[in-house]
Amino acid sequence: MTPLVLVDMAVERRSPAGSCVRLQALALCRQRPVVVVTGGCDLPEQPGLRVVRVALPRGPVLLRYLVFQWQAARALRRLLPAMPAATQVQCTQGQWPGAQVSYAHFCHTAYLAGDWAQAGVGPLRRWARWLNHRFNAWTEARAFARAQAVVVPSKGLARRLEQVFPALQGRVKVVANPVDLSGFQRPEEFDRIGRRAELGLEPGALVLSFVALGNFEHKGLGLLITALGRLDSAQRRQLQVLVVGGQPGEVARYQELAGQAGVAGRLVFAGLQKDVRPFLWASDAFTLPSAYETFSLAALQASAAGLPVLVSQGLHGTEDYVQDGEEGWFVERSVEGLARGLVRVTQDAARLPRMAQQAMVAVQRFSEPAFQAAWIDFYAARG
Numbered sequence: 001m002t003p004l005v006l007v008d009m010a011v012e013r014r015s016p017a018g019s020c021v022r023l024q025a026l027a028l029c030r031q032r033p034v035v036v037v038t039g040g041c042d043l044p045e046q047p048g049l050r051v052v053r054v055a056l057p058r059g060p061v062l063l064r065y066l067v068f069q070w071q072a073a074r075a076l077r078r079l080l081p082a083m084p085a086a087t088q089v090q091c092t093q094g095q096w097p098g099a100q101v102s103y104a105h106f107c108h109t110a111y112l113a114g115d116w117a118q119a120g121v122g123p124l125r126r127w128a129r130w131l132n133h134r135f136n137a138w139t140e141a142r143a144f145a146r147a148q149a150v151v152v153p154s155k156g157l158a159r160r161l162e163q164v165f166p167a168l169q170g171r172v173k174v175v176a177n178p179v180d181l182s183g184f185q186r187p188e189e190f191d192r193i194g195r196r197a198e199l200g201l202e203p204g205a206l207v208l209s210f211v212a213l214g215n216f217e218h219k220g221l222g223l224l225i226t227a228l229g230r231l232d233s234a235q236r237r238q239l240q241v242l243v244v245g246g247q248p249g250e251v252a253r254y255q256e257l258a259g260q261a262g263v264a265g266r267l268v269f270a271g272l273q274k275d276v277r278p279f280l281w282a283s284d285a286f287t288l289p290s291a292y293e294t295f296s297l298a299a300l301q302a303s304a305a306g307l308p309v310l311v312s313q314g315l316h317g318t319e320d321y322v323q324d325g326e327e328g329w330f331v332e333r334s335v336e337g338l339a340r341g342l343v344r345v346t347q348d349a350a351r352l353p354r355m356a357q358q359a360m361v362a363v364q365r366f367s368e369p370a371f372q373a374a375w376i377d378f379y380a381a382r383g
Contacts, residue, residue: 001032002383003083005076007091007099009056009068010040014274016213016297017092017105020153020177020371025049027372028379035083037075037096039068052079062132065095069139072096088382094139101382102147105294107157108137110164115218115291144168151378153177153295156316173378177295177317178371179363184304186281195282200268205240206349208310208342209283211276211298212245220289220312220333221254227338229261236266238346241287243269244279280305284352285345289331289338290315300366303327303359308352310341321362327355 006025010018021036022043028034029049036043039056043049054071056064072095080087091099093106112133144150144165151173152158158172186192193203201207212219221243228236243254251269258264270279280286286302287310293299295317299309303321309328311318322328325348331341348355 001380002086002088003033003035004028004379005035005037005079005083005087005089007037007072007076007089007096008103009038009064009092009095011036011038011051012040012042014213015040017103019297020105021092021103023178023368023372024375027376031376032379035079037072037079039064039071060128062128062135065132065135065139068095086383088379091143094136094141094143097139097142098146099143100148102140102143102150104140104144104150104152104157104161106136106292107160107164107294108133108140110160111292112137113164141165147171149173149382151175153297154316154320156314156319157294175371175374175378176366177297177300178368179297179300179304179366181304181364181367184277184280184301185360186306190278190281192282195278199242199270199279199282201240201242201282206238206285206345206352207240207242207283208285208287208345209242209244209280209302209307210287211279211302212288213272214246214250216246216250216254218291220291220338222257223289223333223335223338224287225254225258225261225263225267226335227342228263228266230335230339231342235343235346236263238349239266239342241267242279242283243267244271244273244276246271276301277305280307283307285310285328287311287341288315289333289341291333293317300363303363306356306360308348308355308359310345313337321366322359327359327362 006021008018008021011022012018025034025036029046033048035050037052039054041051052075054075056067089099090101090103092103149171153176155174158174161172162168258267280302286307288299289312293315296315299311299318302309312333313330324330329341329344331337
């Protein structure tokens with residue numbers, strides 16, 4: 001079979017998009033030669049798999065994207081002339097315009113035209129974030145125009161791309177993101193009481209975990225903190241929020257916001273973690289009132305860990321398996337909507353074990369073997 005080059009900035013377990021490319025590479029290298037061009041990688045050595053690393057700065061984010069575009073292009077100019085002419089290149093989003101396949105996990109163009117208006121950040125950070133999205137909107141448009149196929153993780157994102165880029169009609173393929181079902185299932189020997197005590201969580205509190213690498217305003221943490229502050233004191237005492245992720249500066253800003261809202265004692269900030277599973281296992285539910293997600297892998301992982309999910313109405317991915325009041329709760333993405341959702345969590349406290357079981361059953365179809373088989377079939381059809 002023809003060789004394949006995968007281009008992704010961070011092919012690592014902790015990267016939402018990169019973790020999918022990682023699993024994809026491990027499956028496809030058993031079928032054909034695979035080369036991974038990346039700035040960060042934790043892939044194990046495998047027959048048929050080669051990793052080409054390029055140097056990237058630590059930050060800021062836009063600079064990392066710019067440098068990766070340049071470094072990846074340099075690497076490909078060296079690699080491709082020595083490979084068969086039929087070699088296929090896949091890039092994540094627009095990280096190398098010119099690839100035959102673009103693996104898209106977002107639509108920056110649509111975000112700037114819509115949900116961007118709701119981004120609640122200061123003017124300087126807003127300008128920096130706008131530049132980042134603007135650059136990625138430009139690169140994704142170039143990549144989509146040249147790609148023979150665009151692969152996305154949800155039907156919702158497929159619809160959105162075809163609306164924004166009508167020329168993509170008939171070229172968009174859906175491959176649902178994988179969930180490590182067995183890896184996220186809480187082991188019987190896990191010391192839940194001990195871990196909660198280590199984290200400073202109250203023994204009788206209903207703990208909602210919030211997991212995100214960063215970009216907290218897009219993920220809805222500010223709305224969540226404000227909504228928690230709107231509850232009466234008795235309701236607030238029933239709840240705690242365990243925040244996992246975020247760079248130190250971003251964490252500090254939201255700690256300050258929690259103090260201003262009068263709920264500093266109801267939030268625990270754990271920072272970035274290589275393994276989020278123990279934090280999910282220590283929780284009672286999961287929340288992600290995000291403005292937009294293409295598939296919401298974090299929510300599916302939480303469901304696999306046995307947590308009902310409190311999420312924005314219509315969040316892509318979750319709408320495929322969550323029934324309101326069964327596997328979780330859908331809420332309007334507003335302070336008032338989230339406050340009502342938090343109250344529902346407290347009212348459903350006795351039902352949480354049954355909801356947890358339903359959530360675990362509902363995500364069984366999003367398995368890693370199914371994901372890998374779909375990609376093998378996709379590239380087998382392409383030669």
